[in-house]
Amino acid sequence: MQKEMTTIKLEPQRAINIYDLTLPQLTELMKSWGQPGFRAKQIYIQLYRNLAPSFEAMTDLPAALRERLTAETKLGVLQLVQEQTADDGDTRKVLWRLPDGNVVESVLMLYPDRATICISTQAGCAMGCVFCATGRMGLLRNITPGEIVEQVLYFERNLRNNGFNAAHRHDHITNLVFMGMGEPFANYDRWWTSVEQLHNPQGFNLGARNMTVSTVGLAPGIRRLSTEKIPLNLAISLHAPNDELRSALMPVNRRYPIDELMAATQEYIEKTHRRVSFEYVLLQGQNDSVELAEQLADLVKGMLCHVNLIPWNPVPGAPLQRSHRKQIESFQNVLLERGIACTVRAERGVAIAAACGQLAAVPQPA
Ligand code: SF4
The missing domain is CATH 1.10.150.530 (DNA polymerase; domain 1)
Incomplete structure (x- = not known):
């Protein structure tokens, strides 16, 4: 045969x-x-x-x-496709091509007292939050620890060399937020390896308290984070104080509704004794009423937390409006009067689509 x-x-x-x-x-x-x-x-x-x-x-x-x-x-695989600046050079957005052709973005924001970078942890995102440009892309792929770390090293190298010639000169990164494209806890292992790499005192040595991870509210990820040895900061995207509204804005709420999210957060606080931030993007007529501010106050009352209000940044094709300044003030006042620490996030990079929720890995016109 x-x-x-x-x-x-x-x-x-x-x-x-x-x-x-x-x-x-x-x-x-x-x-x-x-x-x-x-x-x-x-x-x-x-x-x-x-x-x-x-x-x-x-x-x-x-x-x-x-x-x-x-x-x-x-020695690295990221290819720089486009770099854009806004805010007199104090905001800088970089579009990277990955070896397989997918793209991610990272943003540097220089302030008088700090140099903060916002880093992507996935190409695209599966979470589908209605107010977010990245969510509209769907998930393209998880990126590797090296692809996360390289975004950071690029900015550090340039700050060391020339400070990017911006108004606020810094010679190193002071703060890192994992708030770019993607949901870090949906790429947990690779993302966490990047945290360990960046924190390693034998290498880059970035302090744990100088790093913040933002999650859409994946309860298992919050619980897992509470067991980790590197005590970085946790921000939770809340955006609505009740399930009906939150599920309409953030489909993930159907998987991890508010009760479960708050239980995981409370466990995290009890275990780590660290304050968490609740992020709340303000959308006109959707989630910015005084009644909802009251509900939010009830929800987070007594928790070791801070509420960060974010005026929404426009995303092409999204049928949403940013809340009026007066409404933002009223919303904030309710929380402050109820004794809840609350600030309104300063705007950055809107002109180059580098602001919160705007990252969509689309090259912008020069
Ligand atoms: S807000 Fe975050 S989790 Fe939601 S779609 Fe955008 S990148 Fe994903």
């Missing part, structure tokens, strides 16, 4: 993105290459402290190793 021939098609080996590797993984790799034990740490310092722009620039490594690293790994 004739033997059937099968052809095995080998996928071309993709080079490792070195930013995807944790220090123990890098140590493993160096070991497999026959390198001495201290090499991985040397490379890690070059990557995260010195922000080396190339393997060639890592002059404390032997030339042969630099060549092998260049041949077999990649």
Whole structure:
């Protein structure tokens, strides 16, 4: 009998993105290459402290190793597609292309006292919040730890070098918010690896209290976060104080209704003793009435929390309006009178669609 021939098609080996590797993984790799034990740490310092722009620039490594690293790994995979500025250079949005052609965005916001970056954790988002441009894209894919970290390193490198010539000069990132495209808890493992990488005192060493993660309200993610060792800040997108309204604005509420969300949040507070922020985007005639402010006050009363009111930023095609200034003030006053800490978020980057909820990974006209 004739033997059937099968052809095995080998996928071309993709080079490792070195930013995807944790220090123990890098140590493993160096070991497999026959390198001495201290090499991985040397490379890690070059990557995260010195922000080396190339393997060639890592002059404390032997030339042969630099060549092998260049041949077999990649020092980052993000390709800068477009960079735009607003607010006299104090807001800067970058559009990145990922190796598979998907795109994500990140935003730098410079203030007199801080330099904050807003980072994406997914390409697109599956959560479908009606007021958000990213939600309209659907989920394209989860991005890798390296693809998250690289967004941060780009801004840090540029701040160190020239401060982007903005009015408010900073030479390093002071704050990081995971509030760009995507829901971090829907990409938890990869996102958390990026947090560990950025926090690692042997490398980038960004303080836990300088990082904030924002969630749409995935209760299991909130519970999981409360067990983590890195005490970063938690912001919860609430946007409505009752299930009917919240489900209309945020489909995720049908999966994790307000009772469950608040129970998970309370558990988080009791376990960590950390204050949470509730984010509340204000939409004219939808969720901005004084009655709803009262409901919101009842809902969060007694919790260790802060409410952050966000005037809605326009999203093309969304049949919504931003609340009037007077209405925002009335809403805020109700909360303040009820003893709830509450601020209104300052606007940034609206002109270049870099503000909250506007990120849609669409190149803007120059
Ligand atoms: S607001 Fe956040 S969770 Fe909701 S669709 Fe937009 S990116 Fe996703």
